[in-house]
Amino acid sequence: MTKTSWSRFSKLALACLFVLSVATVPAAAVSVGDSTVTSDAEVGTEVTATVTLTELYQNPSLEEWTLAGNTELTDVTWTVVYYDQTGSKVSQESYDGQSFSGASIVADDGTSEVEIRITGTVPSVDDYTYDPAQSFTVLALEQTREGGSTNEIDTWSATHYTEESREARTAIDDAAAAVEQVDDEEAERRLQNAKEAYNGEEFSLATDLAGQAQEQAEQTQQSNQRFRLALYGVGGLVVIGLLVGGFLYWRSQQNKPDKLG
Template identity: 60%
Template sequence: MTRTNWSRFSKLALALVVLLSVAAIPAGAVSVASEDTPSEAQVDSKVTASVTLDELYKDPQLEAWTLAGQTHLEDVTWTVTYYDQTGAKVDQQSFDGQNFSGAQIAADDGTSEVEVSVTGTVPEVEEFTYDPAQEFTVLSLAQTREGGSSNDIGTWNATHYTEESAAARDSLDSAKAAIAAASGSNTQEAQQSFNNAVEAYEGAEFGLATTLAEEAETRANQAKQSSQTTQLLIYAAGGLVVVALLAGGFLYWKSQQQTYDKLG
């Protein structure tokens, strides 16, 4: 390859690398100024979550776009409130259903900040899991624009539970902590009971899960106590050996002294 061809090839390769680097940079989205969303909620309870968005036109540079949202809550009402730069409310819209779109965000309208609020009923748990705990989507927001392209703004999830599953989980957590505290002891039986408890929990057998978890905790505590007792016995036996050696040494020394006295 001649020097000229090599130079052209190098420039082409460099341009390609730059192009690929730019293409690899993910498109940005608006900023989340604040959020007030639950981290956990009981099934069939009514909850409200809200997220406030700002820097609406900076990343990417758009003067107008559409806000869309979705949730796993049921019997849902969305409220989108628009504010100007002074914090004054300039408009408000409401939407029903688990999915909505059509909330228009435009700089020409004077909108500087948007608050999205969703209210609904916490859904049933389709499948219980212990670790990680089962979750549902409280709300998910996206920035969409003409042509179908979109940027994810954020997704907020929460753990959902029933009264029975929460009680069983508390027992599981307590058993897990007891097994961890008994580290170094023989906790094999406790661990097996715990594993069975988790299996029962994930099968929605919460009464059985609680019983097995309590059994696991008891066995872990017993293993820890047994280990401590064994350790104390070892220390005691070691102490007796030391005492015996000292006593034997003293008696030997005493007998030697008596022998020296007779010889003297």
Template identity: 50%
Template sequence: MTRTNSNRSSRVVLATVIVLLAATVPAAAVSVTGEDVPSEGEVGTQVSATITLEELYQNPQSERWQLSGETGLTDVSWTVTLYDQTGSQVDIVEPTGQSFSSVDIAAESGTAAVEIRVTGTVPAIDSYSYDPAEEFLLMELTRGQEGGASNTIDSWQTHHYTAESDSAREAIDEAGSAIDDAEASGATPSDARANYEDAIAAYEEGSFGVATNLANRATEQANSAQQSQQTQQLLIYAVGGLLVVALAVGGVLYWRSQQGPEDPLG
């Protein structure tokens, strides 16, 4: 009787574990098999990105669904091209605007892969951030099912900048590297560190000229601190070397003084 209850309890526990695993392990979605996405773009310039999707009808198993897309680019044009298993074009759709929806992806049409290309103008920056760097939504793709259920296939963020913000960021990056090098050499460039932090604050306020000047000053202070530290170390090494030589010479002279006069008769 006890063994029967134990077996029944074991089966209940096993079934519960299986249910929990099924609930917690995410189902594989549409596969992103190709990405041509810019990592950054200057505000006001035109950029393009291309994504390729395959394994279109798995998890959940469905032979028809709707593709939607969204972007933060402006003056947008999309090209959604459907291909069959041989790579031949099945259909092409060219939506406009910052989003599109309800592009049918159906197995009955022979569609085996989808290529989505978006082209548009990099948007203005609402607020500046040094770390993490400011980004905008380049593209987000969504798979929708009948009945309203949908899930995000993937999304891509891209850094955007202006000529002034990029120049200030480069100056701050250089200052950070100089401070790291100075600290690694044993220096304590506290003034440089303070100006570096003030440069970041100015950058995030949009005061790029101030940020650049502070960052350049921080770089000079860090380099100066590193040079002073290296000079000090060289002096220590030099003094140490002189002491070693002096001790050696003193030792030789002392040894000779203890030898007494030589016997001329040998």
């Protein structure tokens, strides 16, 4: 086989593998409509999230399936509400715990949309990291078909924090924005120390170090600005001196007697 033939064969084989891989992926039979899910929340507070599922039967042969969900919230209550095509409530079910399964979605029941509402308490943070920010699963939903195959519908996550960790993160964010504006190794070192203190859950220290980094960066920026102003001042004086010197020279030439007179 020539090099050209082998290249063509390889491309054809890759194309076939791609088609086969796409064909073996089960088509999603559910769409996510409106959702109200927090993006961040304080540890220990109670939150509520709501997700609406639509287009429940995209696959014509799929007229019945079951819904399952899980979360990292604690003290959890799930409420699953079924609606018909007119928007009227057909039925409602409730579940407790960090996971539930067995909520039946059946076309013959007239179900057109399903609303999932979850209420629970934001969990504590196991490991604090400044980047990436620590997060938890608010809720994750799955579709289980007859025969046991399961498809993930979607997962919603949020960052969680304490009052102290949020204060430290805000201080580090502000410091990072200031340090980016200057070239100052000391400010960068203090900023890095602040991040390390945050990762070690020493939030008070992290806040102090971030404040020092920001102050150092701002002082450097002010010094740079004063230096630039000084340069502008010197430049201005030079220009003025040149103008005055030129004017005086011109005047001196005007006062000389005309040699041709």
